[in-house]
Amino acid sequence: MVDHEEQNPFLAPSPEFLATVPVFPLIPALKKDVTRTIDSALTWDQLTAADISFTIVRPILFKYAKLKNMAVVYACLVNRAYFLEQSKDDLAYAGVMMSRAILCEILAMKLLNHFASNYITLVAVLTTSWSPLAGASPEVVEEVKQMLGNNAIVSDADSALEVAISTHAKRFISSTVTQKVVNDMYSGRVVFSSATSSNRSMLADNYKPRAITIYDCRDYPLLDHYRLRVPRYGAILEFLNFACLLITFVLCLSNENRTQITFWEGVFLVFAAAFMLEEYTAATEHGWIIYIANMWNVFDTSFVVVVLCYMGMRIRGLSCDDPKYSELAFDVLACGACILFPRLAFFAVSNNVVILSLRAMISEFIFFMSIAVICFSGLLFTLWTLGKDKWTIQGICWLMTQIWFGNSSLSFTQAESFHPFFGPILMTTFAALSNTLLLTILISILSNTVARIDSNATQEHLFQFTISTIEGVKADALFSYQPPFNLLAFAVLKPASYVVTPRTLHTLNVFLIKSTSFPILIVIGLYERYFAAGQSLRETSVDAAHTLFNSLPRQIKNMPFVEALVGSTSNNLYEAIFELEGSIGPPLFEESDEEEDNHPQLRSVASHESLPSAGVRRQPSRVSLAPPSPFRATSPARSASPRRRRPLSALDVGAASAELTQGSRSPLARLFAYNDPPPPAAGPSGQGQIEGSIRRVEAIVDDLRAMPVHKLKEEMREVQERQARIEQLLLTLTRGMRSTDTESRLK
Template sequence: MDHEEQTALLAPSPEFLATVPVFPLIPAIKKDAMKTIDSALTWDQLTDSALNFSVVRPLVLKYAKLKNMAVVYACLVVRAYFLEESDGNLAYAGVMLSRATLCEILAMKLLSHFASNHIELVAVLTTSWSPLAGAPPEAVEEVKQVLGSNANVNDAESALEMAISTQAKQFISSPVSQKVVNDIYSGRVVFSTAATRSMLADNYKPRGITIYDSRDAPFLDHYRLRVPKYGAILEFLNFACLLVTLVLCLSNKDHEKVTFWEGLFILFAAAFVLEEYTASAEHGWIIYIANIWNAFDTSFCVVFLCYVGLRINGITYGHLGASAMAFDVLSCGACILFPRLAFFAVSNNVVVLSLRAMIVEFIFFMAIAMICFSGLLFTLWTLAKDGNQDIPEKDKWTLANIAWLMVEIWFGNTYLSFAQAESFHPVFGPFLMTTFAALSNTLLLTILISILSNTVARIDANATQEHLFQFAISTIEGVKADALFSYQPPFNLLALATLKPASYIVTPRTLHSLNVLLIKITSFPILIAIGVYEKYFAAGQILRESSKDAAHTLFNSLPRQIKNIPLIEALVGSTSSNLYEAIFEIDAPPVEGLFEESDEEEFPQLRSVASHDTMTSAAGVRRRTSRVKTRSPLRGDRSPLRPLSGLDVGVSSAEVSSGGRSPLARFFAQVEPPSTPVEASVRRMETMLDDLRDMPVHRLKDEMRELQERQARIEQLLLTLTRGMRTSDTSSKHK
């Protein structure tokens, strides 16, 4: 049986997922969110216990009853709507953000309702849902009219992709979501999606969601190349190869011709650009650029394309200056590749996580500063142009020279502002340059440092969320549907040149066979390494477990003096944890005599309030008084509704237990010693039966029976009196 066709541990079928209605959920959630939230509330206020119980929980229960697997996706779609509304409607931005936050909370809590079934949970997060699924035809037509005739209304996304695009970091960092993300990253969960925006689509055999088992999988499984854990290792190796070829290219450059190392670098770099373009096209630019590392990769792609353009111009037309400029531009690419390779080891550092936000804040602030000081630049250029007519034209200040002087002053060379001030104008020059130096070095740089410090502090407070957010992005990017992602650079160029033209000619089945064959040929050593690791060395495999057992056996055979050496104990680990685990793994025999007999008899049970009060106040006389027959209320002994608290509680429980045993207990007492477990069990059973007789229900039945008997006696007495009166009246009439 083909491994791809195995149906064990499958998620809901694609046919069933295609019938799940999505569109009706979106307006319903939007309506409930608008009806519920009318004021600006923060995350802490919305998650407060009182507000959560009165507002959030009823909505969660309402939509959880539907058991619709697309409800999490619908909540995130509505969140995207409210976020867009908050940007366009500033008057109600706070309210819109609160409603968006409510949608994220609903998505988190609704996701937990699917956590009992792991396969179903994975399907909820990874299935590509179409927002118009289940919509009436007239609604679909209206959407097409709004978007236009050329719009794609079947553009589907998964819940994880929607969470990334809407910056739902709380949702992504929740334990339920991270459980799925970790399983996808490690390759324990395997699934594939249909490619819709791919450079090379291979949709012949879409795979359902399965739990991967290396014992049933083929040895050369080409689908393991898409596991994000292995993809991260291969990506590091690809970057290392690209960096080595870059260094060799710059070390052996020739302006007149293309050397071997330069050609090899161009081959690797072109394959890298193709991979990044395919990634951005597959998942969209928003999700692609949300990863901080993709910003570095895009920058290097721009540098490489500029280098190629200048290099082609220099070689084609013989312009050595263009070729020299091409290598100079390429040298700038080393500023990106070197830290990009180093960031693989420190990707979880808070400084690295905040680097992207700091760069954005810095660029934004510098752009505002440039706009503010553009007027000063024009003023200084005008003063220098018209001030000193005796200065030769070549010695006058140009616009570029003034701009560079302002940049030097901005970054700390304040003495230049005083040395060159009079060269612009004898009166206004010193005043303008002193004002600029004071603003740039004292005020604006202080503001810039404060902004960057606040950015780092904000991300440091949410460093875990930011790391998990970036981890989810890289994981989703690793599970790509494009067939080119199974090829390692530069073989993706070969696959594109071979399979892309073939996709227009051959059938989908033939294309799939060619794709699998080419993947196994080009990645043969990598597939062997992955197969050997997963079959023998991965967690839970036989070879690893046997070697671990052998190591533990060797360690246990050592003398205690060697075991207690601090260095060996630190390397191997303390044996106390093994002892604790062993205690809980065994079936402990029952221990007799640990608790007193009275504690066993008085083990807490669920009782009503009245029975609890009765049992605590009259435990000793309960059994004896329950056997006493209640006398008739007509005899004047007591009222039938007399409470049990009026009973005599002067007899102790010891007296009752010693003298009031049942015949069954006495019978077993003759067979077994008094201290045997059989007698204790019989005694507990007798006590439970006596307690059952004294329950309020039985007392109420006895009292109702007494009332009925009393009513019958009264009716009998009245009937007797009535008959006597009738007899006396009849006799008087006859007289």
Template sequence: MDREHQSLLAPSPEFLASVKVFPLIPSLKKDVIKTIDSTLSWDQLTASDINFSIVRPIVAKYARLKNMAVVYACLVVRSYFLSESESDLAYAGVMQSRATLCEILAMKLLSRFASNHIQLVAVLTTRWNPLAGAAFEIVEQVKHSLGGDEEDMDAPQSALEMAISTQAKAFLSSPVSQKVVNDIHYGRIVFTVSANRSILSDNYKPKAIELYNSRTSPFIDHYRLRVPVYGAILEFLNFALLLLSLVLCLSNQDKAKLTPWEMIFILFAGAFTLEEYTSSTEHGWIIYMANLWNVFDFSFVAIFLGYLMFRIQGLHHNDIEASTLAFDILSCGACILFPRLAFFAVSNNVVILSLRAMVSQFVFFIGIAAICFSGLLFTLWTLGKDQPNDPWTFKSIAWLLTQIWFGNSSLSFSVASSFHPVFGPILMISFAALSNTLLLTILISLLSNTVARIDANATQEYLFQFAISTMERVKSDALFSYQPPFNVLAFMILKPASFVLSPRALHSFNVFLIKLTSLPILIIIGLYERYFAAGQRLRESGIGAAQSLFNSLPRHIKNMPLVEALVGSTTNELYEAIFDVEISSEFEFFEESDDEFHTLRSLHSRENLRLPPSPTPRRQKRPASIDPPLRETPQRNSPRSRAISSLSPLAPVAPEISASSARSPLAMLFGQRMASPTDPHTVASVEASVKRIEALMEDMRDLPVQRLNDEMKELQDRQARIENLLLVLTRGMRNETSRHDAIP
């Protein structure tokens, strides 16, 4: 197999298992600590001077290793500095700067793998073990610090999962990372994540990373159920069925017995609970809760479990009050499911992102305020419980404070003296002033800053949430291939079978059960990808027929506002057609010699330049005869021409060129073009070359090295002037001292 074909293949599992990960972590930590010792912002760390002096040398150092786990190691070190910034507040700014540098290094190093797309996917999606390549003593020390449990040591994660857990939003929103995330989301890249924390794992036949081709893959492919874009559509349908069953259950409730609609709802809600629990188990609680919509899903699961507990109690003991409370709790779930389904299609919109951030900030602020005013609640309860006429209860005081908090301040003045004639008015007026002026003002400011921050980084926040939702749907648990409520059936059948069947038999039975329960969905996906997806023949032929039909329409119909809004303006098509035409040389205004101007190049870094060794010029043996004299060429009389002819050893107007000057580097460079000095084209090309060299010399004056040289000269001049001034002052002081000594 040739090398070019090997470069298109994904890394083998044996190669990925042999990659050393642990040595990278302490090395990166040491280099980052040695480099950053002050608080720097993101703009300062990405500035040209810091990038040239700090970032690029570190990137060049670790890029030479060609270790695919280096991006993951950078994000692991970032997590360490983030945890240190929370524990060591004195150096929190420095730790944050070091964490930011780790994210920048991960972005720079990731671009080194961008030439091979499949290798890039392997770098981001492979789950690395942080202890891979560590010595036995180090493994034992880590095991001892974890309490001696080997299961805690087996917790591999991918670079994308580490970026989500450390909230590396700039890394995830970079074009290289988003290219991989988009390919995963739309199923253009196919890979299998090994299940290590799954409830029902099926690791018998893992799929290597490959580019998906619908023409060569099987028509009914059960792996397509794990494609995130199809998973999002199926999840929307599952939410719709769950909401429909909830509405029918609450509309036909019977407190004495179970109705058919209630049993259907319990089945769908149980399947939804199992799916959420499996998702949180596989990806971990941090990644699961990073998506704010999962907070709402978890809240509905808690409501359903509360309903189920009271409903079972009511049916078992024939308790009507418990059943009534169960349905009351369940009715609160509609407050979550209705907006959850409505916002599902626009979950990553800027307005929704701002709303989610504001909700989280509001809940956090209300929690802090409740803790702060819990002391006031206890004080008022202590003062009001001993009142002989109308003692205050704990519940009534809490409801009173809630009303005052949300704007009903008049209640605080009317009931203040009922707690205590002296302390009651003081406490209630203080609480009303704090809640309605100070705290509400702080809350509004916090929410405004949250919206401004989200709007400023709307694209970055959107791509971050998009990466979270994509990685959540790339799940390795076998239960995710089943649609609710079939996942409950699969769990009840396959979980006991996993203890009896061999891995191969379990895999075969699992694939058969998936295809049996999801056969209509797999047929629809197969038909879509082969005939209706982008790039397929049927879609292209349909678009071509529609385009030809539109072109055959009269011009006044094409220019109708409604048709132009639906189809698009024909002016854009005109512009696109212009650039598709091949232009012949007769339409060009300029000659090729006029296009000789400087171009800008973008290289990764200076260490990537591999200049070939310049061969040592051999001295040609000159004949014994004297060289023929050079013919004089007509030269211009302008001062610029005279200056060029006096400075340049290549000037065609200098007849005094000796043999030594003809072998200079510039003469060797342009020697082949000066074969015939009398040729006008040769003279013109030499003059153009001299002009380009002059332009290059002018550009060199603006380089940072030249500016640094000028600044050093200026500093030397200043130092000389200061020394002269000090010398004059010391001489004057010596003269004054001698005069005072001379006075008797």
């Protein structure tokens, strides 16, 4: 058992401690328990239902929660990846494997909640790069190496968040606990360094790994180069880089020269090369699966392909002195505007449902169009066979495309040019299918896709948000350089990494970052110290604004525009009232132990055997099980005010006792009826009244003893014995019938 709570709860787990956490034993153990538990196909709603969750999920959850192993969430997600892969290979049990994968995601979500009490530990559970072979025996490691045949793959490590992204565990990612960590990573409140594998990083600088801490600007220098890796600032800088790339793109096309490279074309080539290096670094660092899962990276990859085609044709045109290739290169580059302009605009509307569903719609559209092309390829060949004397393949394809997208008149005007009899029949059929049937189906498919994405828009948005956050906090050194300075850093630091020590490389890297990003670091440092939320200058400005607003006349403050701009003051009033709780004067009700006993509560009532003997006097319970007596209903102390009732006098006690002895109430009702304890009275008369009250209580206890409780218990015991005899008789008869049936079958 690994007890992470032995660590200081205010400090992050040390790298030495994390290296000792066993990971490998959890993976086969979870696989065995999940496989043994799930034998049928169940959906997410069925697995999260109360009955199945209580009988299936809770036993496994408590079993692994007792281990207090920080890698258990990672192990659950690794098993999810395994079952998802098995569902693709074993089609006969695909539903069962999907159910097991869903159960692994549910277990990961619930086990993650067990670490939420310690926030630093929670961050470590999600962000630590775990090795799946940690804790395995040397024999197991050697066997895995022999199976893979590649030692580099064995040393790879991923975090729980990265495995969740690669397995599309969107419910796990969109959970409240996970998003709390992701939001703090995005805003830079949580600071940590992720160790980068040397075989996946373009330029790794892990000389000074940092433990997980809560960021405080007062503990760090003004020029903190690590703040350039904060995803929040990275998104702003990325927008500015795209704006610069777009400006140079427009200027390059506006000043094109087919015979030589102009100044703006050279500037664009530098920015384009820096952009391609940044995208290649991201794809290499995070892996292609995680990289391409982000919808925006699809646009970036498409623009990279356009730029590469442009460069190839431009180089050929200049080297061969052929203006045609240069003209074609600029034409291809102009097509990149269809990608670059929307990419920049999507920064402002990235959370829109239409944007989130755009990728799924494009996928569905391409799939449907591919099926349509395959289906109508036979018609294309038929039309070419019938009219090959007048038509070419390209002409027929263009004609069919026009008809497909709504120009149905061509199907009637050009039908006879293929064949006087079969031409009109084929073209009319094609027009009817394309415009009436298939386009309607396509619109329905896209509408259903939008509706499906709309229902899961929150999960999809949080999934994309988590991907961009993970990409921003990775430790590749080139991410700290803004284009085009990343080209300079790559040209200087990459060759130096082979010859200098890690410390020298780190020093050179920090110097280049601070030199090339000096203005940006100054702006970030000043913002976090004076203008960020919680800083003194911002709080002072907010207080001054509130003071100015409060000094305005009531007519101005109640104007709809001002109220909509500043906000309603009702919430401030309510908050002030609750903050002053405890200092608003004397309490309305006096609180004491006696009054707490007066409140009706559920209490255990002693049985007949546990009642005190005659020599022991027991105070009656204060829970009234009978309706209030007329005496208490007309008591002036009870009807005058809601304050504490006055003590009853001896005369009142006597009247109440006399009333209790009358009527037809049962002994239980007389025992548990509410009565205030009489105050001690001075004199012989008071002593006699107290003794009379005690004798009445003793009489009630004697009545309780005379109740037929023992007789009732004996009758219940007899009923149970009779039921047991009947069950034994039925069991005997059933066995006899089974033996008779067996003998008859044997005969």
